[in-house]
Amino acid sequence: MTSKKDVLHVGIDLGTSRSAIAASNGTKHVVESYVGWPLDMVARKIVKKTILFGAEALEARSMLDLHRPLERGLIKQGSAKDEEAVHELLKHLIALAGRQEGQRVEAVVGVPAEALRVSRQHLRGAVKGIADALLIVSEPFAVAYGMDALLHTMVIDIGAGTTDFCVMNGRYPTEEDQRTLTHAGDSIDDQLMKLVKTKAPDGRFSIHMIREWKEKFSFVGDPKQPVVARFPVKGRPADVDITAEMKKACESIVGPIAETMLDLLSKVEPEYQEKVQRNVILAGGGSLIPGLAAALEKVLLEVGGGRVRAVEDPVFAGANGGLAIAIDAPEGEWEPLGA
């Protein structure tokens, strides 16, 4: 019989952009979802590692076979290297969590709300040999569980690859209670890339720079200050005002999110609809965009008003929820979930 002490419970938010882990021993880590292998012997000598993760991998990207192995929150289809990268990323996260030798690992991993069964099976394959048992849940459900927001709540989890919606009605969410949209952080990046290219056709900047600007300066509504980005134009460093471009790119996700939120609300039992619209929770990296909650509240005025608030710790909300589920799952019930 395994005692709780011999088990490390972990909750993992496996994200397209960042992956976070929260463990029952109190450790928490977040890693950018990049995995890189040195391109050749010379690169290996310089980086002094056989595999690099997260920001370290991104920094040394010119010397690496770099992979961002998750697409729309799932393992990319058809690439053995990406599957291997997810396996290595999970192994890295669990090592960071401080697994003791011989300690059993029971993991809960969040995936997009509408992830296919076959995608869940792929994930189960990637976890083989890393965790002893795996429970896969929808990411917004994990967030709701971690916050005890189980009744008359809508969670909107805005990640990099997907925005996931889940209405909690006091039951395990079915597909009717959930939606997944591909309007999310990456689609803001794509928009911003196009808009800045149009504004400065001779400018040189990468998608990584675009992501960095978005994370620092994103906003919806009125800007608090002008957004000025520095990048080479015709070979010389230049300061370019991209305030209008940033606004347009960030606001490109508001319409689709608002429409899907209203659509899901319309399907809630009429007597509970008002309660749900007063209890909309934003999670994920997108919840950090200033002005987004206010913009969605403005949309809710169309149906009598409501309240939209962001989670306090968007980076770890999913992982914390996963950990809470892992701890609450009765020990005997992990048996059939062997990875």
Add this chain to the structure above:
Amino acid sequence: MASTGRLKQTLVRDAIRENVDVIEGRLPKGLRRSDRIRRAIFRASVFVIVPLALFLSINALTTGKGERTDVVFVSTPAAAPAPAAAVLHAPKGLEPSLFRLSVRSVVLDPGHGGTDPGASGVGGVREKDVTLDVATRVKALLEEGHLAVSMTRDGDTTLSLKDRVLLANAKRPDLFVSIHVNSLPSVRDKRVVETYVLGTTNDARVQALAGDENRESGYTLADYRRLLEGVLQDARSGESKRLAESVQGGLVIGLKRAVPRLEDHGVKEAPFVVLIATEMPGILAEVSTVSNDDEARRLKDSAYRQTIARALADGILAYAESRNHPPSKRS
């Protein structure tokens, strides 16, 4: 507080049950009745179709006058008797236009369904709902045109691609039309229609699309190999292309009026499982692009879905007309 604890226990148990269902390959609760129906159809196919095929094969071998049982559009064997060996091996280089062909029945396959929503767009539009609604409308329109129409699903049920193939082959229709909705998240401004026939492709986007649509096929790698070997130089390909061209033409003409910026991506080849394993001329039509926000909004409008259905049905009926009443070569 105690009630929150009880609720959490129930939720965790339900999450575990759902995971165990996936591990053990069981459908989620509520969908299992359809599973039983599919098993019944499969059993029926084993006990009825296999003995029937064996009987016809033996008959053909002993008398030399049997009909081909695996090419469904040969309706008048007297016009061109097939050699006895054709019962066992697909003929190479068979030219279907030599036969007097007729199109009387169609199987429509609304893509995705049940636990597989397919692509989704703004406002909660899901591919599985659009394909079912459009297919139901196309069925009504084709029936007005005096075709017998069956569907692989008529509700929100989960079907693997193998299930779809089994259902279609069991019906022995003259044509198979799989209906899907495209998603192109990297080019959200595009609204595209395209139609696929079975073939190979080097186009990375088309490969990815085929990979997406082939997920949860229910076939093993060994099955794939056997299926691919079985369709090489198949007589269906020429007819499938003609059907695809007619349907693509119907879609473009029918939808351009409603969507002037619609892009015609033409007829393409891709290795979709439903086209490999079905035994009749077949196509896969991508009738809309849900990643485009304007298109996703319009897909919620029943009048627009009717326009799509009309365009698709026009393409199928035009092809059927060309087979049922071919223009005389002498005139």
